[in-house]
Amino acid sequence: MSILVSNTPAWQALQQHQKQWTGVSLRHLFDADSSRFSTYSVENSGLLLDYSRNYLNAETRTLLLALAEQMQLSDWIKRLYQGDEVNHTEHRAALHMALRHRGNAVIRVNGKDVMPEVQSVLQRMKQFVTAVHQGEWRGFTGKRIESVVNIGIGGSDLGPVMVTRALKAYHIGGLRIHFVSNVDSTHLMETIAELNPETTLFIIASKTFSTQETMLNANSARDWFLSHAQNPAAVAQHFVAISTAKERVSAFGIDTKNMFEFWDWVGGRFSLWSAIGLPIALAIGMEQFEEFLHGAYLMDEHFYHAPFDENLPVLLGLIGVWNSSFLGAATQVILPYDFALEHLPAYLQQLKMESLGKRVTRHGDVVDYATCPIIWGAAGNNGQHAFYQLLHQGTHLIPADFIIAAHSQRPLGTHQAATLSNALAQILALMHGRNAEETQTALRASGLSEQEIVQQLSHRTFPGNQPSNTLLYQRLSPAILGALIALYEHKVFVQSVCWDLNPFDQWGVELGKQVANGLLPALLGQGQVTLPIDGSTQALLQRLAR
Numbered sequence: 001m002s003i004l005v006s007n008t009p010a011w012q013a014l015q016q017h018q019k020q021w022t023g024v025s026l027r028h029l030f031d032a033d034s035s036r037f038s039t040y041s042v043e044n045s046g047l048l049l050d051y052s053r054n055y056l057n058a059e060t061r062t063l064l065l066a067l068a069e070q071m072q073l074s075d076w077i078k079r080l081y082q083g084d085e086v087n088h089t090e091h092r093a094a095l096h097m098a099l100r101h102r103g104n105a106v107i108r109v110n111g112k113d114v115m116p117e118v119q120s121v122l123q124r125m126k127q128f129v130t131a132v133h134q135g136e137w138r139g140f141t142g143k144r145i146e147s148v149v150n151i152g153i154g155g156s157d158l159g160p161v162m163v164t165r166a167l168k169a170y171h172i173g174g175l176r177i178h179f180v181s182n183v184d185s186t187h188l189m190e191t192i193a194e195l196n197p198e199t200t201l202f203i204i205a206s207k208t209f210s211t212q213e214t215m216l217n218a219n220s221a222r223d224w225f226l227s228h229a230q231n232p233a234a235v236a237q238h239f240v241a242i243s244t245a246k247e248r249v250s251a252f253g254i255d256t257k258n259m260f261e262f263w264d265w266v267g268g269r270f271s272l273w274s275a276i277g278l279p280i281a282l283a284i285g286m287e288q289f290e291e292f293l294h295g296a297y298l299m300d301e302h303f304y305h306a307p308f309d310e311n312l313p314v315l316l317g318l319i320g321v322w323n324s325s326f327l328g329a330a331t332q333v334i335l336p337y338d339f340a341l342e343h344l345p346a347y348l349q350q351l352k353m354e355s356l357g358k359r360v361t362r363h364g365d366v367v368d369y370a371t372c373p374i375i376w377g378a379a380g381n382n383g384q385h386a387f388y389q390l391l392h393q394g395t396h397l398i399p400a401d402f403i404i405a406a407h408s409q410r411p412l413g414t415h416q417a418a419t420l421s422n423a424l425a426q427i428l429a430l431m432h433g434r435n436a437e438e439t440q441t442a443l444r445a446s447g448l449s450e451q452e453i454v455q456q457l458s459h460r461t462f463p464g465n466q467p468s469n470t471l472l473y474q475r476l477s478p479a480i481l482g483a484l485i486a487l488y489e490h491k492v493f494v495q496s497v498c499w500d501l502n503p504f505d506q507w508g509v510e511l512g513k514q515v516a517n518g519l520l521p522a523l524l525g526q527g528q529v530t531l532p533i534d535g536s537t538q539a540l541l542q543r544l545a546r
């Protein structure tokens, strides 16, 4: 057994330091220090990070930076960027930065420069996007493509869904982009119900080309298409693949000249920069897709070069470690006050929880400290009328990331001022709260009788003290979105180093897949269950089996 990070000097110093935060109120930190914002904010790649509303002071920051140093974060960043096998359980590099590299560097994996292949796939994507946009790529009856359906799940869906939605204001080319991920046939059936097979293009996006949900949806989509086209040769004009698995793509019946490749050094949840981003490129055009890559590249450069105390991903990552492992926050809420980012919480759920939802170290030892918090959230104002009650008066410590656009992508009258007033109000109220005395004064001013005030006082008092980060940008553009996503990707890496985890594997999703495969024959009426199952599963199966 190797030494757990919890037994190291830097961790124990933080544990010791944590004791001085018991009972501290966040608002008093601001009362005591009027320069808190400038001390605890940093700006890069078009993103301002204000982390002043956290339980931290200069000593906390120094101790967190010492943890990063002790865990050799600089070396790990170098190893990541130079294509080392950082994903040791799958013997892979994790080089998503190569996909968005805008300089002339040679980037090697196992001694081979991967940049020529990266450039060549980008070039093919460009030709394809242009051909579809200009109507050179046509369907089997000679009509232009009008609709695109991306069939994929997890990393082959969530990123493209989120970005395509977030950049709706930048869509060009008039294509309608749909996404089908769930194996429940409702998803596919409801999507294709609106479509014309003559003008629909399917993208089958799967790194492995063996994921049950995707392959079943792909097969059913092809059946639907062929029931109209009546000609297997027409599949070539309506199905393209994005994958690392050439043979499986071929076996499915897609000509590999219509396959856009990526590589095993691109993790599924880090793959939207690769050909997996094809639906994004079809939506916004290749030029703007390259701007999106450029924004991420700027963040890559910042992460690699900036000193840690000015480094956005490093600071964000360390604050997350502090909140989860030392202050006991079991959850973190993502609150975009930019409706275009409505799918960001779902995207970050996979990015963070599939990467860091782990309980053993790189050496396989069970940890004795909390790792990834539970990630959730919603577009700000909608959340206010759903779950903010719990943020304000519930019993949990819930650190929040507020993500705010200074300007709306689609300005209208006073809407943006209203959005911003809500965002700033929530950031303030969650931290500041309203104590009994302030509540009494407010209730008196509203005309309540003394008897009613006594009755209502505790119900209308707010403890405040919910910590938060604020990320602010001007207007959500392809480049800003690229930088924002890369920021969160690198934050995940920073946390993995501090927690001594491999963030690039996901063995935790395997067991469910295997059990599902074991149960399927019984549900199809094609045999017995071969796995040991409990009485409850047995009873449910009997009710559900055909």
Ligand SMILES: O=P(O)(O)OC[C@H]1O[C@](O)(CO)[C@@H](O)[C@@H]1O
Binding pocket: 153, 154, 155, 156, 205, 206, 207, 208, 209, 210, 211, 214, 268, 269, 354, 506, 509
């Ligand atoms: O692209 P594929 O191979 O179909 O995998 C889809 C998703 O399944 C997972 O392997 C497990 O959820 C993800 O990591 C991945 O993004």
